Amino acid sequence: MNNIYKTPITVVTGCLGSGKTTLLRKLLKKPELEKTAVIVNEFGQVGLDHHLLRKTDETTILLKGGCICCNNREDLENELKSLLNLDQKQEKFNRVIIETTGMADPAPILFTVLTNPILQHHFYIECVITTVDAKNGLLHIKNNPELLKQVTVADKIILTKTDITPPNQKEGVIEQLRIINPAVDIIEVVNGDADVGIIEANSNRPSIDSMFEKKDKKINKNHYSSDIQSISFTFNKPLDWTAFGLWLSALLHANGENIMRVKGLLDVGEKGPIVLNGVQHIIHPPDHLNEWPEGEKQSHLIFILRVIDPDSIYKSLKTFQNFLGSDFELLELNKAL
Numbered sequence: 001m002n003n004i005y006k007t008p009i010t011v012v013t014g015c016l017g018s019g020k021t022t023l024l025r026k027l028l029k030k031p032e033l034e035k036t037a038v039i040v041n042e043f044g045q046v047g048l049d050h051h052l053l054r055k056t057d058e059t060t061i062l063l064k065g066g067c068i069c070c071n072n073r074e075d076l077e078n079e080l081k082s083l084l085n086l087d088q089k090q091e092k093f094n095r096v097i098i099e100t101t102g103m104a105d106p107a108p109i110l111f112t113v114l115t116n117p118i119l120q121h122h123f124y125i126e127c128v129i130t131t132v133d134a135k136n137g138l139l140h141i142k143n144n145p146e147l148l149k150q151v152t153v154a155d156k157i158i159l160t161k162t163d164i165t166p167p168n169q170k171e172g173v174i175e176q177l178r179i180i181n182p183a184v185d186i187i188e189v190v191n192g193d194a195d196v197g198i199i200e201a202n203s204n205r206p207s208i209d210s211m212f213e214k215k216d217k218k219i220n221k222n223h224y225s226s227d228i229q230s231i232s233f234t235f236n237k238p239l240d241w242t243a244f245g246l247w248l249s250a251l252l253h254a255n256g257e258n259i260m261r262v263k264g265l266l267d268v269g270e271k272g273p274i275v276l277n278g279v280q281h282i283i284h285p286p287d288h289l290n291e292w293p294e295g296e297k298q299s300h301l302i303f304i305l306r307v308i309d310p311d312s313i314y315k316s317l318k319t320f321q322n323f324l325g326s327d328f329e330l331l332e333l334n335k336a337l
């Protein structure tokens, strides 16, 4: 079913004290978000009481044979289903925001929405935003493995507390965030003052913009963490979508959680590109755009990896190249030290 018939969900993640509640409090005062249902997964965060507010406990159930990212958030499933009941009682809402605890891994949330037969029929994940405290960001990145996941999964990073952060410190945080997730949008927000559009997907395409800016092949050394690395490619001809799907499925299957993120804008010979967006082996339904953004017409693909060497992706792509219908070029490589 097309997303226009479904209710968008924005997931808001970020370390403890990084400004999630401050941002949401301000945003939820805006008339455009009047019919927003908010789910928070911890108690004590009331104050958004003019909105539908659901609270969930952090109980997770491991599905048989599932890896950690496939933990179904049964609590979330129940909350979203009860929102559907409310909707049927004419208490209409047109958006859901899920605010996670600072320690949460967002992947099970995405998994729950994308794989539950009822939920996937009624909801779609429009955007994942992660708040990062500019003042303490470097420390948080170093000490919190959860933040690495949250940054990796994010479509947008909201950089908070820039008002109390020296510019060079802020630039240092931005540099590290870009190394972790080169395809993310980074938006500075002070005391939660943001446009309402911040919780929506970018209007004409995913936040893959930053990849377009990097036309030159770049090899960076990763200075903060030993095991998060990324590699991106461009393709000069349209891709065979079926062959690409087979290659990607096999790759994701073989590498499980170690492919933390895959994102792409792919030319498959249609008028517009296909938007590919995956978190671990959970792939969002591919989105077919009607046209290419700003006359650009070249496929881009990025992988964010943990533990595995980016070279193995390169080699795998090379082996499969003839089936894909296009040569490829390395665009950027962020390697661990």
Ligand SMILES: Nc1nc2c(ncn2[C@@H]2O[C@H](COP(=O)(O)OP(=O)(O)OP(=O)(O)O)[C@@H](O)[C@H]2O)c(=O)[nH]1
Pocket (backbone or CB within 6 Å): 014, 015, 016, 017, 018, 019, 020, 021, 022, 023, 101, 102, 131, 160, 161, 162, 163, 164, 189, 190, 191, 192
């Ligand atoms: N100076 C400054 N303070 C901020 C900014 N954003 C948030 N704060 C302050 O940072 C503190 C923590 O903000 P919260 O919004 O509660 O953070 P949170 O991520 O919801 O925290 P948890 O609920 O504990 O996970 C509060 O005292 C906010 O007023 C900002 O941009 N600048």
